[in-house]
Amino acid sequence: MTVRERTEEIERITLSPFATLSENSRGRAVPEKPCPLRPCFQRDRDRIIHCKAFRRLKQKTQVFLSPEGDHYRTRLTHTLEVSQIARTIARALRLNEDLTEAIALAHDLGHTPFGHAGERALNRLCPGGFKHYEQSVRVVTKLEKDGSGLNLTWEVLNGIVTHTRGEWAATREGRVVRFADHIAYMNHDIEDAVTAGVLRNEDIPAEITSVLGSTKSERITSLIMAIVEHGAEDIGMDAERAAAYEALHDFMYSTVYVDKVAKKEEQKVDKLIRELYAYFKDTPTHMPQAFLYIMWQEGVDRAVTDYISGMSDEYATSTFESLFVPQKWQIL
Structure with missing residues (x-):
């Protein structure tokens, strides 16, 4: 046994x-x-x-x-x-x-x-x-x-x-x-x-x-x-x-x-999610490769939803900032 x-x-x-x-x-x-x-x-x-x-x-x-x-x-x-x-x-x-x-x-x-x-x-x-x-x-x-x-x-x-x-x-x-x-x-x-x-x-x-x-x-x-x-x-x-x-x-x-x-901060969440959703739906190739496979099989909306829903708070915020918030200019 x-x-x-x-x-x-x-x-x-x-x-x-x-x-x-x-x-x-x-x-x-x-x-x-x-x-x-x-x-x-x-x-x-x-x-x-x-x-x-x-x-x-x-x-x-x-x-x-x-x-x-x-x-x-x-x-x-x-x-x-x-x-x-x-x-x-x-x-x-x-x-x-x-x-x-x-x-x-x-x-x-x-x-x-x-x-x-x-x-x-x-x-x-x-x-x-x-x-x-x-x-x-x-x-x-x-x-x-x-x-x-x-x-x-x-x-x-x-x-x-x-x-x-x-x-x-x-x-x-x-x-x-x-x-x-x-x-x-x-x-x-x-x-x-x-x-x-x-x-x-x-x-x-x-x-x-x-x-x-x-x-x-x-x-x-x-x-x-x-x-x-x-x-x-x-x-x-x-x-x-x-x-x-x-x-x-x-x-x-x-x-x-x-x-x-x-x-009070939740209204900002709606804007952040909407902006990310629109961006990745328009430019899906900026998502990781795994989500491109989902897009080809089930459509872009399904792929974007899977990608965003899986994000942590911190990752969603940092992704939004990198896409829509101007970065400081750094002199090398």
Whole structure:
């Protein structure tokens, strides 16, 4: 028996009847020989961590654009917090932690520079619109590894594309990640907003704090416990904590996410993305060779969208400056 086979046996013995067993995966688009060490979902997790798109998350906005200070979240730290919360829930419910973690680590790989401001800008420019969760699937199936993709399992791809809204994931692990994503961003965005001075803890309505708690730790723990206590068969929460969860969501979207101080720079994002999009659409040969292959196969709009959406905040800004901002004359 190989190490992988022994791990799969442990899954059969220890995981919940509602868990997704590695040996029961629907497989990959391109069949591969099983790894002697790692079950398929662990193998996916490793591929995601080592891919280029994952590394770029460290310089992509979460909420506050290019914040000054070491302790604000980036898209990478958000992703790690989602993974931690999702794994905590999965372990408590005896679900497949490897599958849960793989989905969590990959869920935002397709996010644009400058967070949702960049996503909205590309959505207006790209024919057919732009959704970061769809782009995340495209990253792992098409763009990574010089166009060959990561060849992830069906279950991971399904969890990625359903992590935000609409149809729920086919697996309980994917449904856990959707909750973990919301729990993570609402609570860490509160902390960042308080640090930035655009929110006070006492601003959070009493109807929320009386149910979930008044600190980040209390709220996260309360929401995790709500899901765990609800059970693995139907991933969800009891009515009281679900209502408080929705109220917290509504509160954040009516305060922090529309705050004029926090969002005042976002109008500049629209101009930056529009200018880059127009430039590379007019002169596509100035894009890297890999995106020219995409242009020949799928059209220039698709290639430009892939190129810009993959940029970090810093790279997008420096590219804009090199193209449109006069450079200082240097005497040699």
